[in-house]
Amino acid sequence: xxxxxxxxxxxxxxxxxxxxxxxxxxxxxxxxxxxxxxxxxxxxxxxxxxxxxxxxxxxxxxxxxxxxxxxxxxxxxxxxxxxxxxxxxxxxxxxxxxxxxxxxxxxxxxxxxxxxxxxxxxxxxxxxxxxxxxxxxxxxxxxxxxxxxxxxxxxxxxxxxxxxxxxxxxxxxxxxxxxxxxxxxxxxxxxxxxxxxxxxxxxxxxxxxxxxxxxxxxxxxxxxxxxxxxxxxxxxxxxxxxxxxxxxxxxxxxxxxxxxxxxxxxxxxxxxxxxxxxxxxxxxxx
Amino acid sequence: xxxxxxxxxxxxxxxxxxxxxxxxxxxxxxxxxxxxxxxxxxxxxxxxxxxxxxxxxxxxxxxxxxxxxxxxxxxxxxxxxxxxxxxxxxxxxxxxxxxxxxxxxxxxxxxxxxxxxxxxxxxxxxxxxxxxxxxxxxxxxxxxxxxxxxxxxxxxxxxxxxxxxxxxxxxxxxxxxxxxxxxxxxxxxxxxxxxxxxxxxxxxxxxxxxxxxxxxxxxxxxxxxxxxxxxxxxxxxxxxxxxxxxxxxxxxxxxxxxxxxxxxxxxxxxxxxxxxxxxxxxxxxxxxxxxxxxxxxxxxxxxxxxxxxxx
Numbered sequence: 001x002x003x004x005x006x007x008x009x010x011x012x013x014x015x016x017x018x019x020x021x022x023x024x025x026x027x028x029x030x031x032x033x034x035x036x037x038x039x040x041x042x043x044x045x046x047x048x049x050x051x052x053x054x055x056x057x058x059x060x061x062x063x064x065x066x067x068x069x070x071x072x073x074x075x076x077x078x079x080x081x082x083x084x085x086x087x088x089x090x091x092x093x094x095x096x097x098x099x100x101x102x103x104x105x106x107x108x109x110x111x112x113x114x115x116x117x118x119x120x121x122x123x124x125x126x127x128x129x130x131x132x133x134x135x136x137x138x139x140x141x142x143x144x145x146x147x148x149x150x151x152x153x154x155x156x157x158x159x160x161x162x163x164x165x166x167x168x169x170x171x172x173x174x175x176x177x178x179x180x181x182x183x184x185x186x187x188x189x190x191x192x193x194x195x196x197x198x199x200x201x202x203x204x205x206x207x208x209x210x211x212x213x214x215x216x217x218x219x220x221x222x223x224x225x226x227x228x229x230x231x232x233x234x235x236x237x238x239x240x241x242x243x244x245x246x247x248x249x250x251x252x253x254x255x256x257x258x259x260x261x262x263x264x265x266x267x268x269x270x271x272x273x274x275x276x277x278x279x280x281x282x283x284x285x286x
Numbered sequence: 287x288x289x290x291x292x293x294x295x296x297x298x299x300x301x302x303x304x305x306x307x308x309x310x311x312x313x314x315x316x317x318x319x320x321x322x323x324x325x326x327x328x329x330x331x332x333x334x335x336x337x338x339x340x341x342x343x344x345x346x347x348x349x350x351x352x353x354x355x356x357x358x359x360x361x362x363x364x365x366x367x368x369x370x371x372x373x374x375x376x377x378x379x380x381x382x383x384x385x386x387x388x389x390x391x392x393x394x395x396x397x398x399x400x401x402x403x404x405x406x407x408x409x410x411x412x413x414x415x416x417x418x419x420x421x422x423x424x425x426x427x428x429x430x431x432x433x434x435x436x437x438x439x440x441x442x443x444x445x446x447x448x449x450x451x452x453x454x455x456x457x458x459x460x461x462x463x464x465x466x467x468x469x470x471x472x473x474x475x476x477x478x479x480x481x482x483x484x485x486x487x488x489x490x491x492x493x494x495x496x497x498x499x500x501x502x503x504x505x506x507x508x509x510x511x512x513x514x515x516x517x518x519x520x521x522x523x524x525x526x527x528x529x530x531x532x533x534x535x536x537x538x539x540x541x542x543x544x545x546x547x548x549x550x551x552x553x554x555x556x557x558x559x560x561x562x563x564x565x566x567x568x569x570x571x572x573x574x575x576x577x578x579x580x581x582x583x584x585x586x587x588x589x590x591x592x593x594x595x596x597x
Binding site: 007008009010011012013014015016018021024025028031032109110112113114115117118119120121122123124125280281282 | 336340343344345346365366368369371373375377378379380381382383384388392393395396397398399400403407410414437440442443444445472473476478479
């Protein structure tokens, strides 16, 4: 802009639809998140296991290749609920690690220097702000959980045909629902912690701590008090219980499905409460 | 109290506005209608200035009464009100690891500008506030003065109709302060938006605002139209003599001046229109009264403010 033109000019152009504004936040968050090479590398690593599973499905339907590799057909696990359950368990752990890496950088930088007042003084609500930030995690975690899971299902379906799809249609539903529950809970916990712990490394440590320390405490409580109720604070036990019921596996669990759902519900409500208290345009200093 | 300024198109209308934090009333029954181009909000710490701004932005819930911006109630039309407001907060408000141009562009997009237009506007406003050369630097590396300018840029990027500036000259050195005041005056003179300026610094308000609302303990204690005050305010001198100044004051009264005692041997003399100051010296010589001090002044915002604080 030429120096002589440096006077204030109004804007009279077109405006975008207000419903789509949360996507702007998502776009800018991705730009910031993907500046890290480590994240790109880690994300690539997250696709190794699904690739292995795809290879396994392919091999289980190709006797000539198996014979060439001198493998017996029964050496490979059957492609059933347990197979997809294991897939969810592995990708679920990777999702947790990815959340611990990405989650803290979502809200903390906005809060650190009072940026929230600028977001919320615009035609942009607190809900849209949380939705925009949450969408970053939801999309990223979906890419490594239920999306490849569904692809595996499609590969298996294409190899076996309608005879396998018809009795296993429920597996597709479980493959979407199971990981979605986990990434929803993870996203809410990560956002809540990111809003309360301004230091990124500490927030990341808290996310991992909640999971692993919680599991340790749960084990200790179970051993000392000779009970199973300690598992209520073990997040992996809680989600495995739900997945086991969704994938109809014979895995024995410490909790009932109802208890697991209640724990997840309480965790989500708690996270939303923490977010509601923190995501504000101003701070009241008492 | 009802401070009526203009009913044509009030920018801000308050009708019995009450805002509470917990059980504490922060704003008490505020009633005013402001329609000037530049409005100053003055008051001591804790008077409720920032709370009033935050209420207009919908951050603080209204406990009673109504607050309207451009005729729309903040409780019912918050989104459309916010679309017309540019807000520059008092405290630090930036994202440290973003460049100024990305930051301002994002804020523009969040206000509804398409991505391309937002980028163009971001460059324009950053040049306008004087950050053109530093626009690709991360905000975390900016000096305090530059951060203030970046905050102003993000408030302007979407072309608001009302610009709310909360302590815009806070922490600025004299030259940066002058730059900021010059920009505010330039925006005012462009005639494209209203400005609500909240400041502790009376000089800033005096230099930029046409109207002033003074708050104290959550209540409006005074409204002043500075334009009118400037036109009608009185010139006066404060004088001090070695002896009894009463004869001098009486002699000046015969020349049309009004006077009030301002301490031992001191008087405040209000001068009539067209009065020549040399007359004071002439009368002092005639009465053989040596003048020890004579200071010529006009009513300032400081006088108005201090009077309001005494209420």
